[in-house]
Structures are given as structure tokens and as C-alpha cells.
Amino acid sequence: MSEPVVAQKARYPFEVEAGKNCFWCVCGKSANQLFCDGGHNGTDFAPVKYTAEKEGKAFLCGCKASSKSPL
Numbered sequence: 001m002s003e004p005v006v007a008q009k010a011r012y013p014f015e016v017e018a019g020k021n022c023f024w025c026v027c028g029k030s031a032n033q034l035f036c037d038g039g040h041n042g043t044d045f046a047p048v049k050y051t052a053e054k055e056g057k058a059f060l061c062g063c064k065a066s067s068k069s070p071l
Contacts, residue, residue, distance in 0.1 A: 002044055004028045004064035011059040016052035023047035024060055024070035034060050034070075 005028030012034040016022075022035055026048055029039030036047035050070050052058060060070045 002027075004045065006063050006065075007033045008062035010062055012062050013057055013059050016054075016056065016058045018052055018054050021049055021051050024050050026064060026069070028064045034062065 004026060007025070007028045014034070024047060025034055025036045025039070027040040027043055027045035029043075030037040031039065040046065048070050050060070058071070
């Protein structure tokens, strides 16, 4: 399996709505970080579905190496 590209070494903060889904970029190749834009096509990677449990701010991994992906 290929190694992901480190998009940034810090977390990405963003506002979430309870119950809303998004797809977190695992490969680091998305031009729309932190969300998947299909940049993983042709690789071993697949985006991770994230569903917010509550309203507020969430922090998703930018380095792509979190053991608790995508948080």
C-alpha cells in the first residue's frame, strides 16, 4: 500500500452539523483538503465517511497518520 501525502502537519478545524456526512481525504492528494475530491483514483486509498454526532467544531487529521482517523 502507498503512503499518504501529508496535507499539513496540523489538524483541520471546521464547523459541523449533527447527522451531516462528509468524506475525509485519506490519501492527501485532494485539492479540496480536507474532503475527498477523487484524487485517490488509481491508488489503494478510499475516503472515510465521517458523520458528525453533534453541532459545533470538529478537528480532522491533516497528516493522514492518525490512529483515530479521521479525528
